[in-house]
Amino acid sequence: MEQTALKMLRYKGKEYPxxxxxxxxxxxxxxxxxxxxxxxxxxxxxxELRKLMPNVTERTLSLxxxxxxxxxxxxxxxxxxxPPLKVEYSLTDFGKTLTPLIQSIADxxxxxxxxxxx
Amino acid sequence: MEQTALKMLRYKGKEYPxxxxxxxxxxxxxxxxxxxxxxxxxxxxxxELRKLMPNVTERTLSLxxxxxxxxxxxxxxxxxxxPPLKVEYSLTDFGKTLTPLIQSIADxxxxxxxxxxx
DNA sequence: CTGTATCCCATACGATACTG
DNA sequence: CAGTATCGTATGGGATACAG
Numbered sequence: 001m002e003q004t005a006l007k008m009l010r011y012k013g014k015e016y017p018x019x020x021x022x023x024x025x026x027x028x029x030x031x032x033x034x035x036x037x038x039x040x041x042x043x044x045x046x047x048e049l050r051k052l053m054p055n056v057t058e059r060t061l062s063l064x065x066x067x068x069x070x071x072x073x074x075x076x077x078x079x080x081x082x083p084p085l086k087v088e089y090s091l092t093d094f095g096k097t098l099t100p101l102i103q104s105i106a107d108x109x110x111x112x113x114x115x116x117x118x
Numbered sequence: 119m120e121q122t123a124l125k126m127l128r129y130k131g132k133e134y135p136x137x138x139x140x141x142x143x144x145x146x147x148x149x150x151x152x153x154x155x156x157x158x159x160x161x162x163x164x165x166e167l168r169k170l171m172p173n174v175t176e177r178t179l180s181l182x183x184x185x186x187x188x189x190x191x192x193x194x195x196x197x198x199x200x201p202p203l204k205v206e207y208s209l210t211d212f213g214k215t216l217t218p219l220i221q222s223i224a225d226x227x228x229x230x231x232x233x234x235x236x
Numbered sequence: 237c238t239g240t241a242t243c244c245c246a247t248a249c250g251a252t253a254c255t256g
Numbered sequence: 257c258a259g260t261a262t263c264g265t266a267t268g269g270g271a272t273a274c275a276g
Binding site for chain 2: 237238239240241
């Protein structure tokens with residue numbers, strides 16, 4: 001006998017046991033929500049993101065941006081064919097459906113900081 | 119010269135570069151939102167959580183519950199002094215401030231599943 | 237019933253150098 | 257400017273056995 005089979009949710013080839021897991025699988029990790037937060041209201045170049053997030057490494061920023069692009073949340077636009085390159089990142093329409101959630105995540109973080117300051 | 123110092127946010131001895139990071143530091147990881155989601159509307163015993171989450175190991179469930187307790191989101195109540203033990207987990211008042219956020223995380227996961235089904 | 241102890245592994249992430 | 261390549265490490269989490 002197998003263990004009780006849980007109805008799994010699927011997205012982009014991955015399986016999740018809960019709807020919250022699915023969301024966290026897409027926006028989880030150390031940096032994705034930070035990137036999305038910065039892209040919430042403006043399009044940014046790679047270097048602008050780096051300056052906004054000075055403690056993420058180039059490699060990690062690059063990997064996370066690619067993951068967000070693969071999941072359809074972010075679109076990468078290239079404006080030059082020869083160096084120096086100009087590349088801009090922005091939210092897709094699907095990515096924009098996350099706006100209220102990212103904002104809520106940011107707001108709760110702010111709330112905790114203020115709470116702790118009391 | 120140091121690199122540009124970012125104004126860090128602190129909570130429970132940990133530092134975060136962004137308010138979203140702080141939230142994710144508290145509810146991030148593979149299982150915390152799932153636990154919180156199940157505790158949203160009811161108090162549950164350890165074994166009840168296990169049955170709701172058949173693919174988490176005992177060790178991990180235990181560690182995550184302890185982390186949630188340490189962060190003040192969950193309270194653990196013990197009702198017996200000798201085996202068989204009865205232990206109940208529920209949200210604290212602080213944990214309840216996460217209710218709308220956890221619900222939004224769940225809702226977006228549901229939304230994605232339905233979206234993908236089209 | 238409610239966990240710990242022990243061991244192990246995959247993967248996420250960091251540091252640094254280098255390239256188109 | 258916008259990344260990739262390479263290497264190293266830390267930690268999160270799984271499997272299983274055992275304990276109060």
